[in-house]
Amino acid sequence: MDTTRPSLLLRIRDGRDQTAWVEFDALYRPILERFAAARGLRGPDVDDVVQHCMAAIHRHIGGFDYDPRRGRFRGWLATLANNFVRNLARRGREQPASGGAFELPNTREPSPDEAFERIWTEEHLRHCLRAVREQTDGATFDAFHRYAILEEPAEQVARDSGLTAQQLYKLKWRLTRRLREKLVDLLGEEEAAGAVMLE
16 A cells, blocks of 8 residues: 555545545546556446445445555555456456457567556556646646657747746756655655656
8 A cells, every 4th residue: 555645545534524535536536447448348347347446445445554564555456456357257248358369479468467557657647747737827837748748849849838948947847846746745755756757
């Protein structure tokens, strides 16, 4: 659980804290939806995976005790989601996609664990980018997004934004630092370091 902000997990233990559940849902629902879709599920089956996992979290969160030595929340959630996907496949509702005979000779589908890790990192980064965007002037964030995320040429972004190249570099540094702070708050120092590649 050491890569999920313990305060949020502790807050959702209180069923009356609707704000915590809204925040939790906004972050973890997209992870579960994308993971189910990556495993080949569609429509109602994706919804079933999300509902199953959210219900299990709701049932078990009351006994949650933050102890990184006992394992990560991320690992528990990945196992929970993957097991439910397998159960859906066993029931014959819909088979998860697998490479099988259509796989190109030198390609390999990511394992469920690899897919979950990638989605986990991307969604936490998106969540933090949304938070930075909400706290930043629209034109300023647009310049940052174009330059730092979309990797458009600095000269073009600066010209379109009415900034000097130096101002654009400073803007990137400032918002990247803010993004990293949010990621550290959410994921911890070690995992956040691997999630931001905007140097």
